[in-house]
Amino acid sequence: MPSATLERALELRSGRERPGQFWKIDLDAIDFSSLKAAPASDPQIAAPSKPGLIACGLETARRDHAELFNRAFGSVTGTLNDKFAALSAALCNTGAFVYVPPDQSIDDPIEITYTAKNGALFPHTLVVVDRGARCTVIERIEGESADVVCGIAEIVAAESASVTYAAEQNLPLESQAFFTRAASPGKDASVTWCVAEVGAALSVSRIDVLVDHPGVDAHLNGFFFPRQDQHVDMVSTIRHNVGESQSQTLIKSAATGRGQARYLGNIRIAPHAQGTEASLRDDALLLSPRAHIDSVPALEIGANDVKAFHGATIGALDENLIFYMESRGIERESAEKMIALGFFEPVVERFPTAAMRDRLRAALEAKIA
Amino acid sequence: MSERGLHIHQLRASAGGTQILKGIDLSVEAGRVHALMGPNGSGKSTLAFSLTGHPGFKVESGSVTLDGADVLAMPPDKRAKAGLFLSFQYPAAIPGVKVANFLFAARQALHPGDLPPAKFRALLLEKMDLLDMDPSFMGRYLNDGFSGGEKKRLEMLQLAMLAPKYAILDETDSGLDVDALRAVGESVNAMRASETGKNTGFLIITHYPRILQYVQPDVVHIMIDGRIVKEGDAELAQRIEREGYDKIREETAQIA
Numbered sequence: 001m002p003s004a005t006l007e008r009a010l011e012l013r014s015g016r017e018r019p020g021q022f023w024k025i026d027l028d029a030i031d032f033s034s035l036k037a038a039p040a041s042d043p044q045i046a047a048p049s050k051p052g053l054i055a056c057g058l059e060t061a062r063r064d065h066a067e068l069f070n071r072a073f074g075s076v077t078g079t080l081n082d083k084f085a086a087l088s089a090a091l092c093n094t095g096a097f098v099y100v101p102p103d104q105s106i107d108d109p110i111e112i113t114y115t116a117k118n119g120a121l122f123p124h125t126l127v128v129v130d131r132g133a134r135c136t137v138i139e140r141i142e143g144e145s146a147d148v149v150c151g152i153a154e155i156v157a158a159e160s161a162s163v164t165y166a167a168e169q170n171l172p173l174e175s176q177a178f179f180t181r182a183a184s185p186g187k188d189a190s191v192t193w194c195v196a197e198v199g200a201a202l203s204v205s206r207i208d209v210l211v212d213h214p215g216v217d218a219h220l221n222g223f224f225f226p227r228q229d230q231h232v233d234m235v236s237t238i239r240h241n242v243g244e245s246q247s248q249t250l251i252k253s254a255a256t257g258r259g260q261a262r263y264l265g266n267i268r269i270a271p272h273a274q275g276t277e278a279s280l281r282d283d284a285l286l287l288s289p290r291a292h293i294d295s296v297p298a299l300e301i302g303a304n305d306v307k308a309f310h311g312a313t314i315g316a317l318d319e320n321l322i323f324y325m326e327s328r329g330i331e332r333e334s335a336e337k338m339i340a341l342g343f344f345e346p347v348v349e350r351f352p353t354a355a356m357r358d359r360l361r362a363a364l365e366a367k368i369a
Numbered sequence: 370m371s372e373r374g375l376h377i378h379q380l381r382a383s384a385g386g387t388q389i390l391k392g393i394d395l396s397v398e399a400g401r402v403h404a405l406m407g408p409n410g411s412g413k414s415t416l417a418f419s420l421t422g423h424p425g426f427k428v429e430s431g432s433v434t435l436d437g438a439d440v441l442a443m444p445p446d447k448r449a450k451a452g453l454f455l456s457f458q459y460p461a462a463i464p465g466v467k468v469a470n471f472l473f474a475a476r477q478a479l480h481p482g483d484l485p486p487a488k489f490r491a492l493l494l495e496k497m498d499l500l501d502m503d504p505s506f507m508g509r510y511l512n513d514g515f516s517g518g519e520k521k522r523l524e525m526l527q528l529a530m531l532a533p534k535y536a537i538l539d540e541t542d543s544g545l546d547v548d549a550l551r552a553v554g555e556s557v558n559a560m561r562a563s564e565t566g567k568n569t570g571f572l573i574i575t576h577y578p579r580i581l582q583y584v585q586p587d588v589v590h591i592m593i594d595g596r597i598v599k600e601g602d603a604e605l606a607q608r609i610e611r612e613g614y615d616k617i618r619e620e621t622a623q624i625a
Contacts, residue, residue, distance in 0.1 A: 319424055324461035325471075327421050328527065329449035329478035338474065342465025342510070 009086035016204070016233060022292045023262055025231055027204060030176075032087055035148055038119035040093045048108040052101035053135075055110050058124065061097035068099055072128045072156045076184045082206060085180035088122045088150045095124035100133040102158075109136040109166075109352055114151070116143035116171060123151040129161040131186075136164040136352045143199075146174030155183035157191055159213075166194035166352050170363065173228070175200040182208040188215035194351045195222040197232055198363045207236040211273075214244035221350045223252045226259030226291070227367045237266040243275040243303065251282040252347045254340060255291035256367065262294040267310070271302035278306070284314040285343050287336075287368070337368050372437035374398045375420075375453070375535045375570060380431035382419040388429070389415040391595035397535055397570040399436075402561075404581055404606060405574045407592035408614045413574045414458060416592070417539045421455045422448055435535060450479055452534030456524040456541050462512040468523065469493065469507035472530050479531055496529040499559055500552050518549040525556045532565045537572045542580035554583025578606040593618055 014027040042057030054065055061069040077085045096112045114123045127137050141149060149171060157163050169177050177200040185191040197203045203226075209218040224232040238247040247267070255261050267278045284293040297310040317339055325335035344364055351357050375397040382390040389412045397403050407413050418426045420433060422445035433440040435451050443451065463471070473489055484492065494504060500522045512520050521541055528536055538557075542550055560566035573580060581603070589606045591599040593614065598621035599605065609617070 318461070321461045321463050323423050323445060324457065324463070325475075326445035327449055327455050327457075328471075328475035328531065329446050330474055331446050331478070332444070334474070334478075335446075338466055338471070339463060342463055345465030345510075 005086070006090040009083065009090045012081070012083035012086055014083045016235070023231075023233075023260060023294065025202065027233070032148075032150075035091075035120040037091055037093050038117065038121055038147070043094055043096050043123065044113040044115070045096055045111070047098075047110040048106060050104060050106055052104055053106060054097060054099040056097055058092070058095040058097060061126075065097065065099065068128060069097055069126070072154075073124075073126050074154070076154045076156060076182045076210065077152050077180050080180065080182060080208065082180050084150055084178040084204065084206070085152055088124060088152045088178070088180065091120070091122040091150070092124050093122050095126070098125070098127040098135070098137060100129045100135045100161075102130040103132040104130075105133065106135040109138045111138045111140070113140040113142065114149070116141075116147040116149050116175065117145050120148040120150070123149070125151070125153045126156070127154065127163060127165060128156045129158060129163045131158040132160045133158070134162040137166070138352065138356060139165070139167040141167070141169045141171060141177065143171040143175055146172050148176045148178070150178040151180070153179065153181040155185075155191060157183065157185040157189040159186040160188045161186065162190040164192040164194065164352050166196075166356060168196045168356065168360065169199060169203060169205075171199040173199065173201055173230070176202045177204065179205040181206065182210065183218070184210045185213065185216045185218065187213040189213070190217040192219040192350075193221065196351070196360055196363075197222070197224040197234065198360070201229065202231045202233075204233045205235075207234070209238045209247065211238065211240045211245045211247065212242060214242055216245040216247075218245070218247040219350075220247070220249040221347050222250075223344055223347045224261060224263075225254045225256075225344075225364060225367050226261050227255070228257045228259065230259050232259075232261040234261070235264045235266070237268065238278060240267070240269045240273045240276045240278060242270070243273040243306075245273075245275075246277040247279070249280040249282075250347055250350070251295075252344050253282070253293055253295065254285040254287055254343065255293050256287035257291060258288075259291045261292070263296065265295075265297045265310075267297075267299045267301075267308060269299075269301045269303050269306055269308065273303050274305040276303065276306040276308070279309040281311045283312070283343070285340060286314065286316050287340065337365070340368050341365060372434065374436070375572070376432075376434045377420070378432045380416070380419065380433065381429040382415060383427050383429060384415060384425060389595050390419060392431070393592075393595070393597060395590055395597055397572045399534065399570045400568045401587040402571045402573065402584060404578075404586035404589045405572055405592055406576070406578065406589060406606065406609055409576065411592045412595040413592055414539055417455055417537050417574060420448075420537060421445060421453060446478065449533075454528060454531055454533035454536045456521075456528055456536065456538040458540040458543065460512050460520045460524055462510075462515070464510045464513045466511045467507070468509055468511055471511050472527065475527065476530055493530065496526055499529070500525055500556055501548075502526065517544040518546065521545055521549060521553060525553050529556060529560055533569060535570045535572070537574065539574045540576065541573070542575055542577070550580060551583060554580060557584050578610045581606050591617055593621065
């Protein structure tokens with residue numbers, strides 16, 4: 001174990017201090033030094049058979065695809081100087097490598113499932129999509145026991161590549177999840193994140209797109225829904241470092257019971273990133289008087305020839321909508337459920353497969369019940 | 370069966386602490402078309418919302434019975450189940466809930482298990498065709514991004530699909546172009562001509578008598594300042610068209 005790397009990670013600050021809020025958990029006080037890590041293993045990987053497509057565990061990647069793998073591994077998340085990414089990197093005990101060769105188009109999703117059992121999990125998924133290639137990756141994070149999962153998902157997309165990465169965290173309720181997800185798209189590349197934070201007592205996640213080339217089309221979709229005593233802390237950042245690119249961020253959240261959440265949605269447009277078009281929309285729904293969501297869109301616009309839009313809403317279910325449904329004979333409880341599920345539908349619809357969408361709808365429905 | 374009908378007796382209701390309905394007496398009979406006319410602010414929409422149980426309106430006194438059942442004692446969904454329907458002046462937009470799913474849920478709630486999904490779908494397509502609605506409407510989110518005319522057509526579609534005993538149409542004609550108005554009128558007439566709709570009683574709330582060119586009223590009620598001040602036949606609507614409300618307001622003020 002490279003203990004110097006771990007020492008450094010432990011000393012990093014989370015950077016998530018936000019003053020004067022209801023949020024009570026100090027992310028910097030969480031003790032990672034005494035965690036019992038699970039033995040090294042490979043996740044379950046299901047991939048279609050396509051010429052040149054690589055989908056394998058980390059050991060195989062290092063051994064059989066060293067050049068492709070080493071060039072990209074940690075190249076995006078390593079630059080973030082993020083505490084949880086650094087911890088994951090230092091303690092990495094599982095992971096997957098996906099490589100799609102140039103101009104190869106993979107229709108069926110590549111599905112990677114991490115299952116926490118017998119100790120803490122530090123997964124690292126690396127997806128490299130070569131020039132003009134296209135693929136969809138589905139990552140499922142599940143658990144048979146309540147553990148800490150601190151992971152990384154990393155996308156390196158070459159020129160004109162197109163990749164959709166959908167992550168579904170559905171750990172047992174007593175778990176803790178820390179995820180860093182970052183993408184680096186090349187010129188004219190398209191990157192779509194779909195992130196569902198469903199399970200765990202504490203879910204801390206970060207989603208980044210680094211727009212360093214023109215022509216990038218970035219989509220960031222996410223939802224979370226803390227209930228009972230669940231806590232969710234999500235930060236998304238689209239960093240428009242060059243212009244002539246576009247991004248769309250869509251976040252939907254709800255909280256019920258004593259669920260607590262905070263979301264910070266960053267759009268950063270650098271001074272010379274002219275011709276950027278960025279939009280951010282986040283809607284939050286409060287379903288109980290003791291639930292809290294603190295949702296903050298943060299636009300930092302340095303260039304003058306840009307189109308930037310943000311819209312945010314927060315509130316309880318609209319009585320007028322409930323009444324409309326009741327007036328058609330639908331009972332109040334069912335009406336509330338339909339409206340709350342409908343609230344998430346515009347983001348659920350963006351997840352890649354019908355099976356995944358149905359799973360997510362079922363998970364949301366279970367939370368409302 | 371003397372109790373048959375939607376009977377409103379001395380209904381007083383308020384919104385935000387202000388009394389708007391000041392003792393309404395009105396009966397809608399099964400199979401008949403009643404027009405409720407009145408100037409803006411006379412309380413027509415308050416009556417519609419008080420009858421259907423909107424939480425923003427408080428009934429202070431009076432009674433409402435639907436074929437003998439006490440409407441005011443019921444929550445809104447039970448009123449719908451008793452056979453009451455309101456076509457909203459401003460229907461709510463509900464993103465994420467698809468028209469077909471919503472209509473199926475509503476139909477199931479009001480007429481449990483009477484139409485299996487395939488037959489429901491066939492009926493839905495038939496009614497949509499009648500209203501000049503494209504089948505793609507079924508997959509759209511409820512009223513989300515709909516034009517004014519599309520919203521009103523969807524209200525009429527719900528009316529046709531839910532087959533209520535008593536239907537209140539609140540300003541369904543407002544903001545409609547002639548084509549949409551004709552489609553709405555034809556939809557109501559088609560319903561009245563059908564086996565399931567021939568006994569439906571209508572209360573058509575309108576400011577202008579435009580819609581009444583398409584749907585002939587049996588009774589016209591004039592409402593001013595929270596009271597029914599005059600009743601008559603279709604000729605009364607023609608008079609409003611010619612003279613406006615001021616003359617009637619003067620006449621009835623003298624009587625009061």
